[in-house]
Amino acid sequence: MAAVATCGAGAGGTESMAAATSKSNVTSFQRRGPRARGTDSGGPRLVSIAGTRPSVRNGQLLVSTGLPALDQLLGGGLAVGTVLLVEEDKYSIYSPLLFKYFLAEGIINGHTLLVASAKEDPADILQELPAPLLDDSCKKEFDEDVCNKKPESDIKMKIAWRYQLSPKMEVGPVTSSRFGHYYDVSKRIPRELIETSKWHGFFLPEKMSSADKVECCSLTPGYMKLLHFIQNIIYEEGFDGSNPQKKQRNILRIGIQSLGLPLWGDDVCCSENCDSSHSLSKFLYILRGLLRTSLSACIITMPTHLIQNKAIIARVTNLSDTVVALESFVGSERETNPLYKDYHGLIHIRQIPRLNNLICDESDVKDLAFKLKRKLFTIEPVLST
Amino acid sequence: MKGMHLPDIRMLLQGASPRSSEMFPELNNLLNTTPDKAEQGKLTLLCDARTDGSFLVHHFLSFYLKANCKVCFVALLQSFSHYNIVAQKLGVSLAAARERGQLVFLEGLKSSVDVFFQAQEDPHPLQFLREASAGNLQPLYEFVREALTPADNGAAAWRCPVLLVDDLSVLLSLGMGAVAVLDFVHYCRATVCCELKGNMVALVHDSGDAEDEENNTLLIGLSHQSHLILRTEGLATGFCKDVHGQLRILWRRPSQSTARRDRSLTFQYKIQDKNVSFFARGMSPAIL
Numbered sequence: 075m076a077a078v079a080t081c082g083a084g085a086g087g088t089e090s091m092a093a094a095t096s097k098s099n100v101t102s103f104q105r106r107g108p109r110a111r112g113t114d115s116g117g118p119r120l121v122s123i124a125g126t127r128p129s130v131r132n133g134q135l136l137v138s139t140g141l142p143a144l145d146q147l148l149g150g151g152l153a154v155g156t157v158l159l160v161e162e163d164k165y166s167i168y169s170p171l172l173f174k175y176f177l178a179e180g181i182i183n184g185h186t187l188l189v190a191s192a193k194e195d196p197a198d199i200l201q202e203l204p205a206p207l208l209d210d211s212c213k214k215e216f217d218e219d220v221c222n223k224k225p226e227s228d229i230k231m232k233i234a235w236r237y238q239l240s241p242k243m244e245v246g247p248v249t250s251s252r253f254g255h256y257y258d259v260s261k262r263i264p265r266e267l268i269e270t271s272k273w274h275g276f277f278l279p280e281k282m283s284s285a286d287k288v289e290c291c292s293l294t295p296g297y298m299k300l301l302h303f304i305q306n307i308i309y310e311e312g313f314d315g316s317n318p319q320k321k322q323r324n325i326l327r328i329g330i331q332s333l334g335l336p337l338w339g340d341d342v343c344c345s346e347n348c349d350s351s352h353s354l355s356k357f358l359y360i361l362r363g364l365l366r367t368s369l370s371a372c373i374i375t376m377p378t379h380l381i382q383n384k385a386i387i388a389r390v391t392n393l394s395d396t397v398v399a400l401e402s403f404v405g406s407e408r409e410t411n412p413l414y415k416d417y418h419g420l421i422h423i424r425q426i427p428r429l430n431n432l433i434c435d436e437s438d439v440k441d442l443a444f445k446l447k448r449k450l451f452t453i454e455p456v457l458s459t
Numbered sequence: 460m461k462g463m464h465l466p467d468i469r470m471l472l473q474g475a476s477p478r479s480s481e482m483f484p485e486l487n488n489l490l491n492t493t494p495d496k497a498e499q500g501k502l503t504l505l506c507d508a509r510t511d512g513s514f515l516v517h518h519f520l521s522f523y524l525k526a527n528c529k530v531c532f533v534a535l536l537q538s539f540s541h542y543n544i545v546a547q548k549l550g551v552s553l554a555a556a557r558e559r560g561q562l563v564f565l566e567g568l569k570s571s572v573d574v575f576f577q578a579q580e581d582p583h584p585l586q587f588l589r590e591a592s593a594g595n596l597q598p599l600y601e602f603v604r605e606a607l608t609p610a611d612n613g614a615a616a617w618r619c620p621v622l623l624v625d626d627l628s629v630l631l632s633l634g635m636g637a638v639a640v641l642d643f644v645h646y647c648r649a650t651v652c653c654e655l656k657g658n659m660v661a662l663v664h665d666s667g668d669a670e671d672e673e674n675n676t677l678l679i680g681l682s683h684q685s686h687l688i689l690r691t692e693g694l695a696t697g698f699c700k701d702v703h704g705q706l707r708i709l710w711r712r713p714s715q716s717t718a719r720r721d722r723s724l725t726f727q728y729k730i731q732d733k734n735v736s737f738f739a740r741g742m743s744p745a746i747l
Contacts, residue, residue: 132544155538291588291589291590291591292590292591292592292634301575302576305572305576352632352633352634355632355633356588356632356633356634359568359571359629359632359633360571360572360575360588362568363567363568363569363571363572363575364572366538366568366569367538367568367569367572383670384668384669384670384671385666385669385670385671385672385673385674387669388664388666388669388671389628389631389632389671392628392629392632392664393629393632428511428513429537429541430540430541430544430545431544431545431732432514432517432545432548432730432731432732432733432735433730433731433732436698438700440697440698
């Protein structure tokens with residue numbers, strides 16, 4: 075498992091990761107939450123990365139996709155070090171929501187974000203993230219967190235004064251130790267959360283304007299630049315564990331919007347016999363190589379309905395780990411089908427990876443539909459008579 | 460088909476439990492082979508259509524390591540720890556095998572990052588990732604040859620060399636043409652199977668109706684060269700919890716004329732945590 079290997083202790087379960095984290099300069103103060111993780115009773119509390127949990131099946135480290143219903147269908151969540159490919163619905167109405175849930179979940183958990191897009195400025199994408207739905211018991215904690223998290227925190231700690239003496243460490247805005255949150259798409263995420271979060275943006279028009287020398291390779295320049303950008307962040311911020319000086323105990327969430335569009339310089343959506351037919355698959359392969367060797371997880375949305383060459387879609391699917399396809403009913407004959415009247419579309423789980431295992435957690439239910447109702451995105455099995 | 464050895468169906472129906480977690484003993488029975496009497500000079504083609512046939516890769520990897528062969532594994536699809544953790548379920552430690560020199564492991568994902576972001580001094584087996592136009596796989600072949608050619612001291616430490624590739628379709632996705640991949644296979648066969656009297660096992664996806672011409676060319680070309688073809692298919696009727704797919708085993712004689720019909724067997728299978736159980740079609744224990 076790549077995530078564990080980068081913590082230096084070799085193959086194994088989460089024990090080695092916990093051992094590695096316990097010697098960093100973190101106070102032993104641990105918030106007591108309803109789902110406190112780590113060893114219980116006796117010994118120092120283990121500090122696990124916020125927003126992650128080990129898989130029940132094989133101990134693989136998982137992060138939430140931001141949609142608890144989807145987490146369940148994927149066997150608990152998205153494995154760190156893997157790619158989630160979302161095949162966009164026809165008019166790209168619902169796939170941006172999955173994209174935003176993923177990023178919002180990262181902000182709530184204090185993960186670092188990397189947002190890449192060819193058509194929208196990442197700063198704008200972040201402004202439009204949905205607000206988290208918090209139940210009342212957590213809301214008070216949340217307000218306190220927002221206050222305490224100001225960078226100029228020379229606020230004297232009145233009760234926990236002893237901890238004022240310990241080295242200041244960055245506290246992520248973990249509002250609750252819950253894995254996976256619900257979001258209200260009608261409200262925007264509070265600005266303070268975005269401002270205090272760590273994120274990197276890759277907006278293709280900006281990056282392409284700089285006249286950097288790009289080494290000739292069969293990748294389109296846009297993909298080349300993005301790969302170098304991602305690799306740079308992973309290396310510089312220590313997500314791959316290569317630099318002992320920069321020990322990173324956080325997840326990097328990468329979001330790439332609408333990969334394959336002509337805006338990226340790729341003609342895979344334009345014609346059947348495209349010149350750069352290997353560019354996209356090569357990009358995915360190298361990206362996956364980067365992910366496997368770092369503490370990161372990636373969501374990619376792709377307008378596969380525009381790709382005319384079916385062979386490319388098959389190759390892209392084989393090179394991705396988890397593949398989910400959205401099919402909305404807008405404009406299709408299913409819109410008037412009484413069976414689907416309560417739903418907005420179908421969601422197909424095309425592929426789930428078998429990681430460290432011969433088998434994977436396939437859901438028994440294959441006919442799944444989604445609906446966006448009362449600000450919540452829900453997934454349900456289609457009830458057929 | 461006269462004179463064909465039929466595995467004992469009764470034994471299959473009972474779902475023989477593995478004596479130890481050693482690869483898939485049921486599959487060994489179907490193939491009529493054990494690690495002690497592994498054949499030599501053979502090309503085995505693994506093929507999956509509409510399903511994931513990677514369990515066959517894990518089987519052959521642990522099989523040949525148990526058979527005391529020197530194995531060169533070109534692992535393009537997953538990380539080393541993935542194969543290692545699964546191999547441990549099957550009773551083999553890849554890390555230990557690598558340490559004692561029995562296993563040479565090319566980790567494609569990790570190496571691709573190395574070769575892509577940094578210019579390498581020596582030719583790297585995945586050198587083609589840096590090239591602008593479709594090249595050839597000669598550096599990869601050289602890597603395999605060097606890994607499997609025994610050292611000059613003459614003492615044969617291992618039984619016979621084996622090349623395992625997971626999987627060849629990835630090479631097509633990375634810009635290699637079908638002809639370049641077939642050339643690579645040809646060169647490897649000449650060295651590994653004929654010269655060194657070893658074996659070769661490779662996985663190719665069958666893209667089915669995805670109209671992947673390059674992949675079809677590769678698949679057909681390899682089918683004609685193979686001695687043994689194991690083809691896994693998803694069920695035509697769709698997903699089933701108790702039957703994960705169908706396995707078709709085809710024994711061939713690529714060099715001789717096909718005066719005798721090639722024999723084939725078809726079974727259905729279910730993959731479990733540490734084992735794969737096989738049963739005759741329609742005889743799944745779940746429905747009997």
